[in-house]
Amino acid sequence: MKIVHTIDDLRAQLRGQLRTAFVPTMGNLHEGHMSLMRLAAKHGDPVVASVFVNRLQFGPNEDFDRYPRTLEADTKKLEAEGVYVLFAPDEREMYPVPQEFRVAPPGDLGDILEGHFRPGFFVGVSTVVLKLFHCVSPQVAVFGKKDYQQLMVIRRMAQQFSLPTEIIPAETIRAEDGLALSSRNVYLSEDERREAPNLYRLLQETQSIIREVNPAKPEAIKALETEQQMKLSERGWKPDYFSIRLRSTLQNASADDLTKGEALVVLAAARLGGTRLIDNLEI
Numbered sequence: 001m002k003i004v005h006t007i008d009d010l011r012a013q014l015r016g017q018l019r020t021a022f023v024p025t026m027g028n029l030h031e032g033h034m035s036l037m038r039l040a041a042k043h044g045d046p047v048v049a050s051v052f053v054n055r056l057q058f059g060p061n062e063d064f065d066r067y068p069r070t071l072e073a074d075t076k077k078l079e080a081e082g083v084y085v086l087f088a089p090d091e092r093e094m095y096p097v098p099q100e101f102r103v104a105p106p107g108d109l110g111d112i113l114e115g116h117f118r119p120g121f122f123v124g125v126s127t128v129v130l131k132l133f134h135c136v137s138p139q140v141a142v143f144g145k146k147d148y149q150q151l152m153v154i155r156r157m158a159q160q161f162s163l164p165t166e167i168i169p170a171e172t173i174r175a176e177d178g179l180a181l182s183s184r185n186v187y188l189s190e191d192e193r194r195e196a197p198n199l200y201r202l203l204q205e206t207q208s209i210i211r212e213v214n215p216a217k218p219e220a221i222k223a224l225e226t227e228q229q230m231k232l233s234e235r236g237w238k239p240d241y242f243s244i245r246l247r248s249t250l251q252n253a254s255a256d257d258l259t260k261g262e263a264l265v266v267l268a269a270a271r272l273g274g275t276r277l278i279d280n281l282e283i
């Protein structure tokens with residue numbers, strides 16, 4: 001595997017490649033990331049991974065400074081997976097001058113759910129992803145469904161900027177007890193780690209309830225969201241949202257949408273101790 005730290009070296013390595021498959025990451029790689037690499041290999045060759053902890057997508061009180069940086073271990077994992085190039089720029093390489101030009105996702109997608117609780121998050125994500133795409137020029141790029149809204153933001157960005165990159169979604173990888181794999185799981189204490197799978201259990205319960213009462217009414221959906229959020233609070237979580245939305249737009253479903261059987265997804269974000277976890281499940 002070639003490890004490159006500059007955009008010039010990256011472009012030199014990839015010159016002439018026509019089927020590059022790209023997986024952007026912030027490192028601290030786990031089995032979930034490895035599944036993205038494997039999916040990328042099915043869609044293109046060579047596979048290029050990036051590891052860059054992107055300051056732009058962290059709020060002032062978020063975990064940018066303590067975000068786990070494990071480049072040596074990440075390199076070994078990517079090498080073992082057969083990744084061809086690892087792009088690991090430092091901040092001066094990605095942002096040699098303050099990044100004044102930024103990508104602003106539309107408010108109806110970028111300012112709801114995660115975007116509401118993490119203002120500026122999707123501006124930071126879209127900006128770095130567009131920049132990484134310009135560096136790698138991939139034909140395909142893989143994004144996990146664990147970050148459901150992020151995947152939708154990137155898809156819409158690629159569509160509206162006519163980017164020549166196909167966005168491939170990858171299924172969420174879970175631990176045996178159901179907890180979605182995430183780089184932030186390392187922050188959980190032993191007790192919190194035992195409690196954490198209950199977020200997924202509640203999503204599963206919500207999925208079965210909605211499937212049983214289909215077509216549900218918007219008021220029933222609201223009531224169910226409130227009830228599930230309360231269950232989380234009673235278990236000691238601090239929920240940001242627990243929300244059942246249309247898969248196509250992430251907006252609330254109208255009575256008409258529900259009668260038509262429009263596809264839904266339930267998304268949740270909640271804090272367990274000092275760790276904020278997110279998860280979702282298609283219904």
Ligand code: PAF
Nearest residue numbers: 024025026054125128147
């Ligand atoms: O999902 C992530 O790890 C990040 O948001 C991404 C896409 C690598 C951009 O920094």
